[in-house]
Amino acid sequence: xxxxxxxxxxxxxxxxxxxxxxxxxxxxxxxxxxxxxxxxxxxxxxxxxxxxxxxxxxxxxxxxxxxxxxxxxxxxxxxxxxxxxxxxxxxxxxxxxxxxxxxxxxxxxxxxxxxxxxxxxxxxxxxxxxxxxxxxxxxxxxxxxxxxxxxxxxxxxxxxxxxxxxxxxxxxxxxxxxxxxxxxxxxxxxxxxxxxxxxxxxxxxxxxxxxxxxxxxxxxxxxxxxxxxxxxxxxxxxxxxxxxxxxxxxxxxxxxxxxxx
Amino acid sequence: xxxxxxxxxxxxxxxxxxxxxxxxxxxxxxxxxxxxxxxxxxxxxxxxxxxxxxxxxxxxxxxxxxxxxxxxxxxxxxxxxxxxxxxxxxxxxxxxxxxxxxxxxxxxxxxxxxxxxxxxxxxxxxxxxxxxxxxxxxxxxxxxxxxxxxxxxxxxxxxxxxxxxxxxxxxxxxxxxxxxxxxxxxxxxxxxxxxxxxxxxxxxxxxxxxxxxxxxxxxxxxxxxxxxxxxxxxxxxxxxxxxxxxxxxxxxxxxxxxxxxxxxxxxxxxxxxxxxxxxxxxxxxxxxxxxxxxxxxxxxxxxxxxxxxx
Numbered sequence: 126x127x128x129x130x131x132x133x134x135x136x137x138x139x140x141x142x143x144x145x146x147x148x149x150x151x152x153x154x155x156x157x158x159x160x161x162x163x164x165x166x167x168x169x170x171x172x173x174x175x176x177x178x179x180x181x182x183x184x185x186x187x188x189x190x191x192x193x194x195x196x197x198x199x200x201x202x203x204x205x206x207x208x209x210x211x212x213x214x215x216x217x218x219x220x221x222x223x224x225x226x227x228x229x230x231x232x233x234x235x236x237x238x239x240x241x242x243x244x245x246x247x248x249x250x251x252x253x254x255x256x257x258x259x260x261x262x263x264x265x266x267x268x269x270x271x272x273x274x275x276x277x278x279x280x281x282x283x284x285x286x287x288x289x290x291x292x293x294x295x296x297x298x299x300x301x302x303x304x305x306x307x308x309x310x311x312x313x314x315x316x317x318x319x320x321x322x323x324x325x326x327x328x329x330x331x332x333x334x335x336x337x338x339x340x341x342x343x344x345x346x347x348x349x350x351x352x353x354x355x356x357x358x359x360x361x362x363x364x365x366x367x368x369x370x371x372x373x374x375x376x377x378x379x380x381x382x383x384x385x386x
Numbered sequence: 387x388x389x390x391x392x393x394x395x396x397x398x399x400x401x402x403x404x405x406x407x408x409x410x411x412x413x414x415x416x417x418x419x420x421x422x423x424x425x426x427x428x429x430x431x432x433x434x435x436x437x438x439x440x441x442x443x444x445x446x447x448x449x450x451x452x453x454x455x456x457x458x459x460x461x462x463x464x465x466x467x468x469x470x471x472x473x474x475x476x477x478x479x480x481x482x483x484x485x486x487x488x489x490x491x492x493x494x495x496x497x498x499x500x501x502x503x504x505x506x507x508x509x510x511x512x513x514x515x516x517x518x519x520x521x522x523x524x525x526x527x528x529x530x531x532x533x534x535x536x537x538x539x540x541x542x543x544x545x546x547x548x549x550x551x552x553x554x555x556x557x558x559x560x561x562x563x564x565x566x567x568x569x570x571x572x573x574x575x576x577x578x579x580x581x582x583x584x585x586x587x588x589x590x591x592x593x594x595x596x597x598x599x600x601x602x603x604x605x606x607x608x609x610x611x612x613x614x615x616x617x618x619x620x621x622x623x624x625x626x627x628x629x630x631x632x633x634x635x636x637x638x639x640x641x642x643x644x645x646x647x648x649x650x651x652x653x654x655x656x657x658x659x660x661x662x663x664x665x666x667x668x669x670x671x672x673x674x675x676x677x678x679x680x681x682x683x684x685x686x687x688x689x690x691x692x693x694x695x696x
Binding site for chain 2: 129135136140204216384
């Protein structure tokens with residue numbers, strides 16, 4: 126297993142895209158913290174401000190850092206097929222289970238480290254601007270930040286699974302961005318039309334929307350006139366997203382073992 | 387030693403490899419021949435577990451998938467340019483070496499050996515096909531393996547490169563390694579290979595040494611040259627031989643050289659040459675695989691109104 130880990134670490138660190146994707150993710154995430162700090166420097170720091178600054182504006186939609194790290198997840202297997210390197214890879218490491226476990230371990234641990242570094246840098250920005258970070262380890266901010274880390278890992282896991290499932294990069298990129306940004310938003314929007322109210326029970330099971338609830342600061346309020354979606358709690362919704370990620374990964378892994386390289 | 391048993395692969399309705407069994411001995415270069423689409427690459431991929439099918443291949447008694455650090459046992463070159471475009475050639479090999487506990491110094495060594503030492507830090511997307519093949523060979527040799535599987539390694543190489551590749555493979559074989567190499571360059575294979583595995587439409591046509599293959603699939607001919615061979619030609623035909631006049635000589639099929647010489651002697655014909663013309667590997671290959679060619683091109687015809695002698 127150590128050999129496979131060494132291989133995968135070398136694979137990841139000898140790609141230029143790894144560095145610019147992580148760099149871009151950190152830059153954008155820190156940029157949001159700096160922007161919030163500059164704009165609100167004269168106000169007392171609130172939980173909302175802390176939340177936005179520490180997760181780099183992740184709560185507004187698709188987290189920037191998650192996007193960039195998910196691309197690294199997609200590249201982990203998608204590149205192998207896109208550039209035909211799966212053949213030398215499997216003649217170097219023919220045990221397919223070991224290869225996938227090593228890829229998962231390296232990609233997920235890299236994501237974890239990058240996410241924690243991003244949060245630490247952003248915390249530094251908060252301390253620089255306000256000189257304090259109240260409620261950092263308390264509910265709801267502390268719980269939300271843990272949820273943010275879990276969300277990052279699950280989102281990258283979905284990207285990894287899609288890259289392996291589609292055996293390429295473009296299809297995986299389309300699905301991982303199209304689903305949360307267009308399809309799920311459209312389903313939620315359509316469910317507000319009375320004639321399409323049969324969509325209401327579906328909304329609580331939309332995986333990416335459920336995943337995003339992991340990092341929420343408070344339960345979503347859709348305003349008056351919207352249906353009662355009977356949404357799951359933070360961790361139950363996270364469970365739906367985790368199940369979605371697990372299904373994609375399990376399908377991709379099973380096919381990877383059955384398919385010709 | 388490679389021992390392949392019952393290799394079988396089916397793509398929907400097409401049987402690509404049909405219960406192939408053969409052994410590849412160490413110490414010699416074994417050529418793997420077959421027309422386009424005959425299943426050579428699929429066979430090699432089956433042997434390495436890249437494709438799923440039936441049968442088993444053992445490399446010195448071990449299945450490829452069970453070898454802990456396979457690059458140290460079996461080196462493979464299957465596909466031209468399987469490299470990430472933005473990773474340098476050296477880093478590509480370092481990555482593979484990392485999975486097999488091979489030192490970086492060995493990476494530099496094989497890059498120098500294949501002649502890519504000066505461009506090892508460049509990205510392979512800028513490499514020519516010949517350079518990519520050399521990098522592929524460097525990859526196969528990385529773990530100094532006892533067995534090499536090479537699919538069309540001379541593709542894209544210039545004449546010097548082909549000559550170099552032949553010398554490398556023959557030298558490696560002489561060190562007691564097992565070399566299994568496919569190629570379309572039959573003239574090259576005739577110079578390089580000691581033994582052959584010949585397949586057509588996924589089935590075995592021949593497995594043995596090159597001389598036996600040529601003998602088995604071609605008719606040897608006797609060349610007779612002399613100042614007046616007309617009477618000899620008649621005598622040969624009377625013995626049932628096929629005689630083809632060729633410039634100032636006769637080319638005789640269907641009779642052994644001794645019998646032809648005896649007839650010339652008993653007919654009182656003066657001879658300036660009596661020799662056997664050995665068929666080439668290419669002729670034997672065409673004869674052996676003609677019926678199993680999958681993609682048959684049309685014979686070119688002269689354009690209407692064109693000069694047929696042009």
